[in-house]
Amino acid sequence: MKKLIVLKSLVDYTWIISCIPLLVALPVIVVWMFFDTKLIEKLNLVSSESTSTELVYAMFYVILLSVLVYIGIYCFYLFRKTLRYFQRSKPFHHDVIQNFNKIGKLLNVIGIVGCLGIFLGQFILTDSVSITFGFSPYVMIICLGLFFMVLSELFKGAKVAKEENELTI
Amino acid sequence: MAIIVNLDIMLAKRGMKSYELAEIVGITTANLSILKTGKAKAIRFSTLEAICKALDCQPADILAYVED
Numbered sequence: 001m002k003k004l005i006v007l008k009s010l011v012d013y014t015w016i017i018s019c020i021p022l023l024v025a026l027p028v029i030v031v032w033m034f035f036d037t038k039l040i041e042k043l044n045l046v047s048s049e050s051t052s053t054e055l056v057y058a059m060f061y062v063i064l065l066s067v068l069v070y071i072g073i074y075c076f077y078l079f080r081k082t083l084r085y086f087q088r089s090k091p092f093h094h095d096v097i098q099n100f101n102k103i104g105k106l107l108n109v110i111g112i113v114g115c116l117g118i119f120l121g122q123f124i125l126t127d128s129v130s131i132t133f134g135f136s137p138y139v140m141i142i143c144l145g146l147f148f149m150v151l152s153e154l155f156k157g158a159k160v161a162k163e164e165n166e167l168t169i
Numbered sequence: 170m171a172i173i174v175n176l177d178i179m180l181a182k183r184g185m186k187s188y189e190l191a192e193i194v195g196i197t198t199a200n201l202s203i204l205k206t207g208k209a210k211a212i213r214f215s216t217l218e219a220i221c222k223a224l225d226c227q228p229a230d231i232l233a234y235v236e237d
Binding site: 163 | 200201204210213216
């Protein structure tokens with residue numbers, strides 16, 4: 001189980017180094033954005049000649065992205081929690097199955113809302129419509145979400161098989 | 170469950186205790202209890218064979234089908 005130890009260490013490292021600071025920094029950035037609109041200009045969402053309506057849209061866009069990041073962090077937290085069950089040799093625990101399903105659903109939400117958000121954001125803020133075919137991080141997130149949901153179904157089946165095996169005399 | 174286990178009746182007929190049967194068959198008393206209470210999902214042929222041998226009976230003496 002060396003691989004699991006390495007994985008848990010990397011996940012813990014990412015949690016401490018990236019997720020916890022993001023949890024604190026994001027609300028600060030979102031609140032700061034309302035007081036100092038130049039921050040949005042720095043994020044290249046609007047130019048100095050933008051109207052106040054565009055500014056409101058840009059703020060809404062930043063809030064939407066922040067919510068998606070928060071959902072992503074929650075997914076990562078659930079994944080970290082699930083790894084703890086693996087370490088305790090309880091891979092078929094009810095919570096593991098539920099967590100995988102929840103992670104899958106949330107990742108799909110991030111992927112779909114992210115795709116639509118970027119499309120609408122571009123349309124509203126830059127008055128242009130562009131559709132990119134091929135590799136997209138949001139499509140990868142949707143794939144990952146579906147993978148987690150499939151994994152949840154597989155674990156559910158494995159749990160039933162394990163219970164039946166235990167009750168075979 | 171439609172299949173019922175009449176192990177208690179056979180044990181009483183043979184005058185054998187549960188722990189004695191468990192010892193002869195080579196299963197734990199906990200597993201024998203699961204079997205007796207009908208909580209078991211399946212039974213191996215090897216276990217059934219050992220029980221029949223120990224109780225000198227047929228599988229039909231132990232298992233019965235009852236319509237729900």
